[in-house]
Amino acid sequence: MKIKSVAFAVATAISTMAVADIELMSPQKPGSGTSVWANIVATEFAKAPALQGENVVISYNPGARDMAGPNKFHTTKRFDDNVIMISHGGNGISYVQENVKYNYKEYDSVCHQNLNIIMSKHKGVNENEGISHAAGSGMVPEGLAIAMMIGGPGKTVDEYIDIFTDKVTWINGLKGSERHLAFTRAELTATRANPAQYIAKVQPLVDEGKVTTWLHHGILDIETGLTKDDPNYLGKRFEDVFEAKWGEAPSGELYSAYALIHSWRDAIQKALWVNKGNPNTAKFRQACNEMANNPESIAIFNKKIGKYDWVVGEDGNKTIDVLHSLITKDALTALVKFNKEALGLNSVYKPEMVSGEVVTTTSETKEGFWNSLFK
Amino acid sequence: MEFYLLATLALFAGIIYGLIIGIIPAAGATTGLVALFPFIVSLKSVDPYIAVIFIVAVVASSTTGDTFTSVLLGIPGANSSAATMVDGFPLAQQGKATYALSAAVTTSTVNGLIWGSIAFLLMPWYYNFIIMPPTEGGIGQAELFVLCILAFVTVSLVSNKFWVRSILALSLGVFLALVGTDPITASPRFTMGWDFLIGDGASKGISMIPVIAGIFAMPEMILALKNKVLTSTRSATNHTQQLNDGIKISFKEWKLSARGGIIGAIVGFLPGLGGGMSDWLAYGQTVATNPNEKIPFGKGNIKGVIGPEGSNNAQKASAFIPTVLFGIPGAPFAAIVIGLFGAIGFELSLGTDVMNNNLMENSLFFDSLSFGFLASTLITGVICLYLMKYLTAIAYVPYKYYFPVILAFIVWATYTAGFGVYGFENVFLLGVFTVLGLGMRKWKFSRPALMIGFILGDKIEMLGMQFFSMFNIGGYPLVKLTEFFSGKTVGNGRIAMALRDGNDVLQHPVFVVVSVLILVVLVWSFVSKGKVDYS
Numbered sequence: 073m074k075i076k077s078v079a080f081a082v083a084t085a086i087s088t089m090a091v092a093d094i095e096l097m098s099p100q101k102p103g104s105g106t107s108v109w110a111n112i113v114a115t116e117f118a119k120a121p122a123l124q125g126e127n128v129v130i131s132y133n134p135g136a137r138d139m140a141g142p143n144k145f146h147t148t149k150r151f152d153d154n155v156i157m158i159s160h161g162g163n164g165i166s167y168v169q170e171n172v173k174y175n176y177k178e179y180d181s182v183c184h185q186n187l188n189i190i191m192s193k194h195k196g197v198n199e200n201e202g203i204s205h206a207a208g209s210g211m212v213p214e215g216l217a218i219a220m221m222i223g224g225p226g227k228t229v230d231e232y233i234d235i236f237t238d239k240v241t242w243i244n245g246l247k248g249s250e251r252h253l254a255f256t257r258a259e260l261t262a263t264r265a266n267p268a269q270y271i272a273k274v275q276p277l278v279d280e281g282k283v284t285t286w287l288h289h290g291i292l293d294i295e296t297g298l299t300k301d302d303p304n305y306l307g308k309r310f311e312d313v314f315e316a317k318w319g320e321a322p323s324g325e326l327y328s329a330y331a332l333i334h335s336w337r338d339a340i341q342k343a344l345w346v347n348k349g350n351p352n353t354a355k356f357r358q359a360c361n362e363m364a365n366n367p368e369s370i371a372i373f374n375k376k377i378g379k380y381d382w383v384v385g386e387d388g389n390k391t392i393d394v395l396h397s398l399i400t401k402d403a404l405t406a407l408v409k410f411n412k413e414a415l416g417l418n419s420v421y422k423p424e425m426v427s428g429e430v431v432t433t434t435s436e437t438k439e440g441f442w443n444s445l446f447k
Numbered sequence: 448m449e450f451y452l453l454a455t456l457a458l459f460a461g462i463i464y465g466l467i468i469g470i471i472p473a474a475g476a477t478t479g480l481v482a483l484f485p486f487i488v489s490l491k492s493v494d495p496y497i498a499v500i501f502i503v504a505v506v507a508s509s510t511t512g513d514t515f516t517s518v519l520l521g522i523p524g525a526n527s528s529a530a531t532m533v534d535g536f537p538l539a540q541q542g543k544a545t546y547a548l549s550a551a552v553t554t555s556t557v558n559g560l561i562w563g564s565i566a567f568l569l570m571p572w573y574y575n576f577i578i579m580p581p582t583e584g585g586i587g588q589a590e591l592f593v594l595c596i597l598a599f600v601t602v603s604l605v606s607n608k609f610w611v612r613s614i615l616a617l618s619l620g621v622f623l624a625l626v627g628t629d630p631i632t633a634s635p636r637f638t639m640g641w642d643f644l645i646g647d648g649a650s651k652g653i654s655m656i657p658v659i660a661g662i663f664a665m666p667e668m669i670l671a672l673k674n675k676v677l678t679s680t681r682s683a684t685n686h687t688q689q690l691n692d693g694i695k696i697s698f699k700e701w702k703l704s705a706r707g708g709i710i711g712a713i714v715g716f717l718p719g720l721g722g723g724m725s726d727w728l729a730y731g732q733t734v735a736t737n738p739n740e741k742i743p744f745g746k747g748n749i750k751g752v753i754g755p756e757g758s759n760n761a762q763k764a765s766a767f768i769p770t771v772l773f774g775i776p777g778a779p780f781a782a783i784v785i786g787l788f789g790a791i792g793f794e795l796s797l798g799t800d801v802m803n804n805n806l807m808e809n810s811l812f813f814d815s816l817s818f819g820f821l822a823s824t825l826i827t828g829v830i831c832l833y834l835m836k837y838l839t840a841i842a843y844v845p846y847k848y849y850f851p852v853i854l855a856f857i858v859w860a861t862y863t864a865g866f867g868v869y870g871f872e873n874v875f876l877l878g879v880f881t882v883l884g885l886g887m888r889k890w891k892f893s894r895p896a897l898m899i900g901f902i903l904g905d906k907i908e909m910l911g912m913q914f915f916s917m918f919n920i921g922g923y924p925l926v927k928l929t930e931f932f933s934g935k936t937v938g939n940g941r942i943a944m945a946l947r948d949g950n951d952v953l954q955h956p957v958f959v960v961v962s963v964l965i966l967v968v969l970v971w972s973f974v975s976k977g978k979v980d981y982s
Binding site for chain 2: 100101102103104107108111129130131132133134135136137138139140141143144201202203204207208209237238239240241243244245246253254256257258259261376416417418440441442443446
């Protein structure tokens with residue numbers, strides 16, 4: 073009887089508001105990309121036998137360019153054993169080159185999806201004659217890839233910066249779906265998309281023959297620290313496309329910067345974290361494992377996101393170690409220089425991030441009057 | 448049978464909740480849906496289509512509910528009725544609350560029904576229109592830019608007769624809109640080191656609710672409490688006469704109502720414009736097209752009620768189109784709607800339904816949407832007209848009795864807008880903007896001008912950057928203009944991009960038409976200066 077279901081729903085909602093068994097902290101508002109992903113995960117995660125029917129709810133923590141949620145987790149929520157932090161690729165980029173409070177080294181990975189970003193361009197567009205692409209702090213890997221694709225091998229960072237500022241129209245202020253519309257109308261000649269966006273918005277244009285899949289950034293192999301091809305878009309890995317165009321593989325400081333920053337964004341593009349020492353870690357990991365092996369859940373993820381593996385448990389922690397190993401002095405220096413001079417971003421060189429040195433949490437940095445007032 | 452019973456229940460529950468949330472000052476569809484998020488998501492287990500009907504009913508009815516506090520108390524429910532207040536509140540103070548409200552409700556309902564029907568009928572064709580190249584009459588980034596400029600210039604007519612102060616207020620609004628994240632450097636801008644003000648990086652750092660509540664609602668409440676003014680100047684006589692007159696005038700002024708509807712529909716329909724400006728734009732055109740009024744605007748001219756009320760329900764209706772088809776919020780409430788639909792299984796941006804099938808082929812989803820919107824618009828209109836005698840009674844109750852309740856609701860709405868991360872910060876801002884609003888009211892700085900600057904400031908900045916980097920005028924690449932400011936030569940590749948086929952804005956019909964309109968309105972606004980006696 074559905075009337076009873078309504079009463080049950082009301083009771084459930086009230087109890088949900090009062091006591092949340094497991095809280096997934098999304099860093100965005102409802103409806104934004106990561107929150108959409110979180111909705112799918114929350115539903116499938118809750119089906120895992122390991123959770124024994126525990127309630128899984130999402131809390132939305134937008135603000136501070138999506139850093140507010142992870143910062144809040146780090147400063148106040150991580151000691152709650154039932155709270156799981158969700159991070160996205162942009163959080164990885166910010167972690168490397170901005171002052172943030174969250175620190176992946178202090179967390180255990182529950183599981184994550186090592187996703188990919190796919191770049192497309194309109195047919196007939198020759199990037200060497202000029203190309204337009206949406207700007208944004210999350211677009212750094214695309215900016216680097218475009219500069220190298222136009223410039224070819226053997227250039228210095230300064231030369232790549234000159235090439236970028238000469239050839240690339242880097243357009244600010246286009247949000248996700250607006251960007252896709254502008255690309256569809258050919259006002260932008262190139263764009264990028266995550267797997268879900270690609271399936272929904274770019275693939276139809278490819279099928280119509282208007283657009284070509286240009287390249288993708290690849291999947292991080294945690295055994296080698298290098299990227300491997302994406303089975304969904306074989307032969308389109310940046311390194312392969314670059315080599316096909318220029319006859320040799322990409323290399324040099326800017327390539328190191330590219331490998332560093334796209335891996336920090338894409339390898340942990342959608343990830344679940346708990347504080348180190350959380351007694352529920354094993355249970356959450358088991359639930360994630362069950363979700364990742366549940367055919368019904370797999371079918372849903374495949375349809376909405378594409379065929380991407382889940383990295384569960386200690387492999388997740390190993391991913392973070394591999395990602396930290398990519399942060400070398402030369403790579404980080406080149407990255408910050410390119411960001412500032414080509415993309416106009418106000419990136420920060422954080423020496424403590426460089427491999428081999430002690431990583432300290434930046435929560436010790438000066439808080440400022442207003443932040444302290446509302447702490 | 449059971450589905451229809453539940454659908455009807457959901458419809459009425461949504462209408463009643465939406466009306467209540469609309470009547471609460473500063474609250475509106477956005478706050479109401481955020482507050483009930485867990486409940487609505489749990490409706491999924493009953494039937495996700497029931498949840499769709501509930502959501503849409505809340506959105507539609509809250510827009511009408513908004514109007515009541517604007518007219519009766521001079522405090523807008525949410526941004527969709529702030530412009531109505533400028534002439535609606537003086538009418539209420541003259542004892543014509545029912546007249547103003549019945550005109551507003553009738554206009555709003557009629558336009559909601561017309562544009563709701565058109566919007567849902569047009570939905571299958573919308574995609575083809577919105578991807579149409581601007582050279583063939585489509586709307587691209589250049590067109591969005593000039594439409595924003597048109598709104599900015601038109602609404603400058605709303606500025607009060609102290610035009611220098613209005614320009615200052617407008618400038619302050621623009622400045623407040625720019626607080627947040629610098630779109631180029633991605634670093635904090637004008638935030639004084641306060642993380643809260645950084646925002647989400649994709650929109651302004653200061654959210655709408657504390658601004659609108661502080662600038663418009665709180666000053667009226669505080670002054671009413673202090674001066675005990677409202678009850679003594681009102682008369683409850685001739686209710687039926689006023690009701691009839693209000694309905695009649697809304698049909699008599701059908702051109703004004705239709706223009707408001709068209710403006711609202713266009714603003715909601717276009718992805719990327721957002722909905723905040725539609726009622727002010729409609730109010731601006733009302734003032735501009737009625738230059739010789741016996742009753743000045745801002746002093747209780749009924750046309751100042753009909754114009755903006757024509758737009759707000761139409762805008763809500765058409766905003767569903769980009770929201771549903773692309774997952775692009777056509778208005779502030781739409782972002783929450785996208786999230787809610789996602790949580791109950793309808794992924795608007797991914798295009799799948801609860802069964803993971805193509806959402807665009809799910810007729811039950813679209814039927815639920817259109818039924819929910821149209822039925823709730825109609826029923827809300829009827830309820831409001833029928834119960835108006837009782838609803839307007841609040842205007843005759845001394846403020847001291849409900850001041851604490853309204854204050855509590857405003858604080859709750861403001862806190863909720865912070866998603867539990869920045870609730871206290873939002874309440875603090877409410878205090879700051881209350882002081883600002885009181886000062887502006889006292890020294891006659893135009894509060895609508897500040898609001899428009901705030902609504903449009905960041906959009907014009909973003910669209911301006913796109914306009915000056917992507918297009919050319921008659922073969923002159925606009926990006927070359929940046930050389931004057933930066934001193935750096937623009938690269939050949941960037942010039943080539945601006946000169947690509949289709950990027951000459953003189954070949955964009957909509958751009959040319961809107962640009963001419965801007966010039967006309969600009970000249971008009973200089974000639975007429977401030978026409979509204981409201982601050």
